[in-house]
Amino acid sequence: MKNQRLLRLALAIGAPILALFTAFLITSLVLALAGDSVSGVWGQILSVPDARGFTNIINSATVYYLSGVAVAIGFRMNLFNIGVDGQYRVASFAAAVIAGEAWLPGYLNTVFAIVAAMLVGAAWAGIAGLLRVTRGVSEVISTIMLNAIATLGVAYLLRKAAVDNPGSNITATKTIPESSWIPGFRLQDGAPNVVYGFLFIAIIVGILYWIVINRTTFGFDLKATGLSETAAVASGINVKRMILITMLLSGAVAGLVGMPILFGDAHAYGSTFQSGLGFAGIAIALLGRNHPVGIAIGALLFAFLDEQSNPLQILLDVSPDIVKITQGVIVLTVVIAYELVRRYGIRLEQSNVASALDEKAEEKGAKV
Structure with a gap:
């Protein structure tokens, strides 16, 4: 049970991380195709804002x-x-x-x-x-x-x-x-x-x-x-x-x-x-x-x-609208990632239930 909970927690955390990473790659690709500075844009976005920011x-x-x-x-x-x-x-x-x-x-x-x-x-x-x-x-x-x-x-x-x-x-x-x-x-x-x-x-x-x-x-x-x-x-x-x-x-x-x-x-x-x-x-x-x-x-x-x-x-x-692309990609990838995690969770539960039923069947067979 503990291992299953840890796995579900890892999946829940991994989904948004995967979405952010995918958004980063897609936005970088758009910047590269447009001929803009990929490192410059991400350097500005990921910099630490001041008190006003x-x-x-x-x-x-x-x-x-x-x-x-x-x-x-x-x-x-x-x-x-x-x-x-x-x-x-x-x-x-x-x-x-x-x-x-x-x-x-x-x-x-x-x-x-x-x-x-x-x-x-x-x-x-x-x-x-x-x-x-x-x-x-x-x-x-x-x-x-x-x-x-x-x-x-x-x-x-x-x-x-x-x-x-x-x-x-x-x-x-x-x-x-x-x-x-x-x-x-x-x-x-x-x-x-x-x-x-x-x-x-x-x-x-x-x-x-x-x-x-x-x-x-x-x-x-x-x-x-x-x-x-x-x-x-x-x-x-x-x-x-x-x-x-x-x-x-x-x-x-x-x-x-x-x-x-x-x-x-x-x-x-x-x-x-x-x-x-x-x-x-x-x-x-x-x-x-x-x-x-x-x-x-x-x-x-x-x-x-x-x-x-x-x-x-x-x-x-560089137009600040590039961030709109990033935000949109984040939402799309997060929705897809969460759906994949949900489906994997359902399959995992089905597998666990099947394993439990098999164990019970084996126990009954051993007793007989």
Whole structure:
């Protein structure tokens, strides 16, 4: 038994290592074919970042982590919530408008805006959930369409809610009062930037996610439904209800994705607000196998690659988009590696069972 556990652990660790090594080889091949410096690019990417770089990595990873958890909630039930990008857009806009109005003082205003963001994100994801349970519409199709509606709708509403900023070409909502900002902290004295204080809320979200999935009846029903809807129905689980609740929870967490940026840096929602975070969450959730720790590692890896690729254009005249190739290859190879490990594990279990049955048969034969 001990040897089997060690083998499974080795396989679990070996799969992502193999994926990273494969991504390294493929990216190096692309660089060589393009005539770029392979050693120069990897030397820059794998260099140790300074305090500013470390801070940027942690901040980006915080946002990526929330996006990954939002996607993972749906993945646990075989629901593909591709709409996190649209959900966090509408949620961030709503939170910025509410916080900018400052109807409540200080941090009460902050809490009110964050709760509103979660409710708006849940409501936007709930549309896809309702379409799935009432009309059988695939959540993949509906969430993709809702992404487009969210992008255009927020752009239209932003023009209506924007305030004049003399000397600036950026269209943005009212600035959130400083008393409602979430303060950060510096990694070292004199560092030019601060780590988002929302980091601690993201950690709490990860802990709650793990507890709900692994220590509650709802989490058990969620995983059971994801494994087999037929078996779930036979055991008395209301599958349609589970689908709707899962989409609502996924959307609520998606509503938090833009909050670190909104309350820790931008302090308003504008035309330059970061986009594409929802799609990164899909890759990170796959990379982390929907586990809170795995998602955290994936978020840090993606954030590290993003940060380290920024100077490539200036230093080596290499497009930082090469990192997008690396990230994509990592996801593909990880998925393939995990599937190979899963199949090998099944064969290993079958072999162990067959060996055990043979031993019992031999014992019975010896007794006879």
